[in-house]
Amino acid sequence: MNNQKGNISVIILFAMAVILGMAAMVIDLGYVMLERQRLSDGVDAAALSGAQELVNGTTQAKETAIQYAMENGVNNPAITFEGDYKITVTGKKEVPFFFAKIFGFNHTVVEAKASAQMKPLSSARGIVPLAVKAPNPEEENYGFTYGSLYTLKYDPQHAANGNFGPLALGGRGASNYEENLLNGYEGVLSIGDVVDTEPGNMSGPTERAISERIKLSSDCQTYELAKKNRNCKRVIYLPVIDDVNLKGRDKVTIIGFAAFYLEEVGGNGNQSYVTGRFLKTIYSGDWNDENQHDIGLYAVKLVE
Template identity: 40%
Template sequence: MHILSNHFRSQKGSAIIFFTFCMTVVLGMCALVIDFGITVHEKVSISKAVDAAALAGAQELIFDKDNAVAVANSYLEANGVDPLDAEIEIFDSDTKIRVTVNSEVDYYFAKILGFDSGIVNATGVAMCGPVIGVYEGVRPFAIEKQTLEFGVEYILKEGGGGGHNGNYGALALSGNGASTYVNNIIDGYDGRLRVGDYVETEPGNMSGPTQQGVNTLISRCNHTPECTFSDYHSKCPRIITVIMVDNLQVNGRSNVRIEGFARFFLEEVTGHGNESIVTGRFLNTVMSGELGDIQDDFGLKGVKLIQ
């Protein structure tokens, strides 16, 4: 009887030891799973912050490269990342920016296994470069390629007597005729255009349609104070994209090659009869579009993540 009792006590003791061991393993696994989830969540959050900082810094490279690091740091801080955990590098002739963050993540349950914290790292690289493809919104005006200076007023469409062989800078982007031309001035061409493509000129002065379209577009700016080329709202309808072409000295309706794109602040349309002249001031700006390398840079830049 004593032998049987001792056997039961031995079995009970073994079961308690086995149960304790199993609970330790289960709790350890739960701790690892929970803290792993916390680490993954932190990794995703930091990656988003790093990407946003890199894009913001790349955009600033276009205007003030010396301020790009400060802008990137401000985006990190706004997204809950300590700038002291970041390393920011500008490279490749000041056209790219790399933001790297190494952040310590405190563990909660894994501490019972002797793990207090872990390191989460993320890197984002963004670049700025000339826009070689525009997806939408191009206005039906073309000027011959040239060196452009910020704030200088340029003629976007000539008046009577100022064109070449019946062409005054108007384009037929999605079909011929006054109605299509006016709609493209007001709303922009809704197709994709790229450097190297050919577009068709719209011969004739198109004076009435030009005045109608340009005045309608200008009237859509309802910002207070009124926008100017040096102080404007980023979404102002008077900020327009036009096409830079190789040559406008062509006869009648002809195809001209796209050399690039430029943005202007639409100033006004002047003149009467066949003397409708459209002017705008050149801007250095950023917009969405396809980036690439081109021989001539006309000041229109874009940014994108490359890592």
């Protein structure tokens, strides 16, 4: 009888050890997986945030990545760069065990790494219905110079056969053009797309939409302020086209996208024109490895 009681005690002790072991595996490993995911999310956020500052140089990108990493629980992140267009953030974290301490295991270390890259924008929504011809497609930035002033909508003296610069995106007519100019075209445009032009001066819709965008930009009323404010309505994103020698309602091919700070909408009636300064910045969109001509407007995404 005593032997039976002893055997039962051994079995109970063994069962308790198994149960504790299973608890250690379920609870501790579950906690480790949770902390690894949190670390992964943290380095992802840091890499994306840092990549969005690569237009301002790797120093600013590194400072931003570290800030976002720390805010997301990633202490002492390692930041590395591949050229001026790719940033990698690596983080480590010590995760304590609870039940596993019974078996002599106090903690483990989890690691996570994320890389984000900045490349020329190849497709996006929110593009405005104005087009600008590349000064020289063979040069860097297609011949555009940062900070220089360019005509984005022409007056009659510079227009070609009734084409003043407007595009017909997602439809035709003045009201569609004005809505797209104020808020951006809701459809996706990509490099290589062929789009219709919108003939006619469109002076009234142009003046109203541009004036409203300027009015909504009280916190970025200069070119320098606009470079630091990616929500500035005074910055517009438009297609770069291959030709402006057009006739009536013609078609143009998009060869890239560029950003401009709206400097002025001027002229009365048929003399209406719009000018803007060429800007280097990030925009929400996509890039691919087929369209790599740099025109100063970039998209950012995680690459690993």
